[in-house]
Ligand code: NCD
């Protein structure tokens with residue numbers, strides 16, 4: 001009989017897709033990630049976006065000064081691509097320790113109005129990134145109004161991603177927060193420079209959780225939650241497969257309670273309060289706890305050619321109830337799975 005596991009120690013994980021906002025909102029929540037993660041890829045969709053090296057440097061300084069004292073958390077900065085981003089912008093970003101560039105199709109999600117309207121306009125910039133080995137991070141959804149919101153990721157693969165991979169065979173690409181079987185299959189069929197992040201909420205929830213028994217704004221995010229079968233099941237299989245192309249990226253995206261509970265609620269699910277515990281819950285349910293460390297702490301770093309963290313974290317098997325809300329700037333935020341019980345807990 002398998003011994004009952006009561007604690008697990010992991011190399012400190014990294015979050016390869018995270019929103020921390022700025023100002024008072026940043027100060028409210030960044031410590032939660034810093035307590036669990038060694039590094040995080042910081043999304044640049046501020047308003048205005050982080051679209052040059054100077055802004056990226058200033059944003060990094062703001063994050064560092066918002067961290068708890070003695071924190072060793074390392075925010076990894078990302079450039080926001082617009083129609084006007086040039087190879088020179090990429091070079092300057094690289095010279096200022098920016099590690100990747102993010103493509104938001106214009107209008108795809110929160111603060112993406114300055115995103116790219118037509119990817120072919122960026123081909124000289126992508127060619128330069130390919131030459132430098134700088135990863136392209138993709139919000140993989142088309143935004144045409146004739147495409148159903150549940151189909152936007154699959155159409156993006158057919159119409160855009162396949163072409164980009166064909167035209168830039170050496171470009172490193174992270175297909176961010178994948179949500180569909182089509183995305184899993186595409187990544188599996190691609191060469192080793194194509195990887196994907198998977199969020200805890202797309203592993204733990206499907207569109208029924210958002211819509212059955214009343215509309216639940218705290219389950220609304222982009223890309224939107226999909227069906228259990230075949231999509232959520234495909235993500236569970238991919239995350240726990242041990243394949244190094246799939247790694248941790250929470251897409252924790254905080255919005256104040258009032259901005260979510262509204263006639264036009266914002267997209268974004270907040271998971272930073274217990275990200276690693278959520279993933280541990282997933283991996284335990286799949287009988288794959290022994291594969292959590294690779295997914296959370298190794299595969300992402302390997303893809304970015306960064307060393308593994310030297311610290312560790314320990315999770316204990318212990319029931320605790322997720323709070324109904326946390327303070328967030330001068331408001332509150334409702335976390336993912338608020339008031340539900342989790343059975344793993346990182347103890348300080
Ligand atoms: C993100 C946000 O709020 O910044 N929202 C979300 O639903 N994931 C933006 C994004 O990553 O799409």
Ligand code: ZN
Nearest residue numbers: 019043251253
């Ligand atoms: Zn995001």
